[in-house]
Amino acid sequence: MAHDDEIDCSGMNCPLPVLKTKMKIDGMAAGSTLKVITTDPGSCQDIPAWANRVGHEVVETGEGDGKFWFMVKRGE
Amino acid sequence: MSASFTAEELFQWIEEGRDYVYLDVRGEEDHARFSIEGPSEITLLNIPYYDFMEDPEGAVAQLDPSSTYRTICAKQGSAMFVAEVLGEAGFEDVRWLEGGMTGWGQVLIPKRISTPEGYELWQFNRPGKASCSYGLVHEGQMMVFDPSRNADFYTSFAEAHGVRITHLFETHLQADYVSGGASLAAATGATYHAHDGDFASSTLSYTSVVDGATVSFEGGRGPGVLCTHAPGHTPGSTVYLIDERYMVSGDTVFIVSVGRPDLGKKVVEWAKQLYATLKERICTLPDALMVLPGHYTDWGTEATEDHLIMNDFGTIKALNESIYGLDREEDFIAYIVDNMRDQPEVYNTIRQVNAGLLSPAAEELDTMDLGKNECAASHMAA
Numbered sequence: 001m002a003h004d005d006e007i008d009c010s011g012m013n014c015p016l017p018v019l020k021t022k023m024k025i026d027g028m029a030a031g032s033t034l035k036v037i038t039t040d041p042g043s044c045q046d047i048p049a050w051a052n053r054v055g056h057e058v059v060e061t062g063e064g065d066g067k068f069w070f071m072v073k074r075g076e
Numbered sequence: 077m078s079a080s081f082t083a084e085e086l087f088q089w090i091e092e093g094r095d096y097v098y099l100d101v102r103g104e105e106d107h108a109r110f111s112i113e114g115p116s117e118i119t120l121l122n123i124p125y126y127d128f129m130e131d132p133e134g135a136v137a138q139l140d141p142s143s144t145y146r147t148i149c150a151k152q153g154s155a156m157f158v159a160e161v162l163g164e165a166g167f168e169d170v171r172w173l174e175g176g177m178t179g180w181g182q183v184l185i186p187k188r189i190s191t192p193e194g195y196e197l198w199q200f201n202r203p204g205k206a207s208c209s210y211g212l213v214h215e216g217q218m219m220v221f222d223p224s225r226n227a228d229f230y231t232s233f234a235e236a237h238g239v240r241i242t243h244l245f246e247t248h249l250q251a252d253y254v255s256g257g258a259s260l261a262a263a264t265g266a267t268y269h270a271h272d273g274d275f276a277s278s279t280l281s282y283t284s285v286v287d288g289a290t291v292s293f294e295g296g297r298g299p300g301v302l303c304t305h306a307p308g309h310t311p312g313s314t315v316y317l318i319d320e321r322y323m324v325s326g327d328t329v330f331i332v333s334v335g336r337p338d339l340g341k342k343v344v345e346w347a348k349q350l351y352a353t354l355k356e357r358i359c360t361l362p363d364a365l366m367v368l369p370g371h372y373t374d375w376g377t378e379a380t381e382d383h384l385i386m387n388d389f390g391t392i393k394a395l396n397e398s399i400y401g402l403d404r405e406e407d408f409i410a411y412i413v414d415n416m417r418d419q420p421e422v423y424n425t426i427r428q429v430n431a432g433l434l435s436p437a438a439e440e441l442d443t444m445d446l447g448k449n450e451c452a453a454s455h456m457a458a
């Protein structure tokens with residue numbers, strides 16, 4: 001799906017995927033979408049749980065080739 | 077750079093009742109599913125690590141700077157991160173758990189059981205799983221019962237005690253944790269004893285347990301191990317009677333409750349087997365027999381003052397009057413059915429791993445091997 005920006009956290013372990021995602025999305029406009037790519041299985045729970053907690057929305061997720069991806073729509 | 081602590085230290089602190097506040101920084105879901113516990117009550121908080129990113133002041137403000145914090149996460153990175161945040165906020169002596177909950181889930185705590193002279197008996201408690209394996213040591217040899225996946229622990233223990241692992245015993249095909257039996261057998265050359273009732277369709281090479289046979293140490297001296305087939309929890313469940321004094325009871329007899337016979341989706345058939353086993357093979361054993369179970373649920377009711385998970389069979393019958401007092405097969409089956417609950421989905425996969433039918437990657441094994449057991453027929457003794 002279409003997205004406004006992308007961040008590749010492959011090879012990074014907790015807490016870096018969430019930290020990098022947060023820093024990136026903080027600089028984006030409300031309503032825009034960031035694609036996050038990770039390899040750490042822990043991120044599958046943490047990215048949605050974090051997004052949910054701070055008011056962003058994970059609108060789509062997927063996995064393949066040992067990677068996970070998340071479409072995170074920035075909240076207001 | 078803040079200091080860390082090991083899973084062994086963590087257990088020791090809980091055991092000593094240290095006045096620390098344990099701060100689990102995993103998500104709420106992970107925290108609810110699987111957390112730390114031990115022989116005494118602890119103060120345990122859960123604030124996800126990402127709260128310390130989004131609103132560090134707000135997260136820190138929930139904590140008391142006069143307490144001493146020990147942070148815990150899944151692997152270790154987030155616990156380290158939060159320890160740094162707290163350190164920068166002026167908290168003193170904050171430390172983080174090395175290896176995280178994955179490490180805690182594997183740690184084994186050896187405790188010696190007092191025995192007559194001539195041999196040593198050890199309980200290896202795995203607090204992250206609430207399960208126990210056992211070591212029987214005599215003249216430079218060691219038999220291990222129900223080893224868990226952390227094979228290095230057993231080989232290091234043997235080395236430190238100057239003994240060779242010569243025999244390995246499975247009480248049954250485990251569903252709730254990955255067995256270390258096959259890999260230890262390969263590493264040590266020990267004879268691997270298991271019952272055909274559970275292992276016939278496995279790909280492992282093992283020596284079939286013979287009901288009523290006694291296994292001895294090499295040289296024939298020392299305590300004997302009498303194998304007693306005890307079907308019910310599984311068709312091949314076996315209890316091992318050591319020196320006529322101790323029973324390694326696997327998941328057949330627990331201090332509180334008995335092993336659930338509903339894991340194989342044949343609840344009535346297996347419950348009938350378990351009823352017959354308890355009446356004909358277990359209740360005929362002496363009250364003074366010390367029971368050494370494969371699992372426990374609650375430290376408070378199941379551990380001795382010395383934090384051993386064991387009790388004598390007479391006391392166990394009294395504690396579980398609601399089970400042992402049932403004198404009709406149909407009442408027993410009704411009790412089992414009433415207490416039935418779902419089993420974790422992963423149990424099916426673990427059974428296949430333990431039968432050598434699947435060999436997932438190490439990281440996948442780590443994940444499936446974590447979390448407290450669900451092996452007892454009931455949660456509460458009556």
Ligand SMILES: [Fe+2]
Nearest residue numbers: 250251327451
């Ligand atoms: Fe079991």
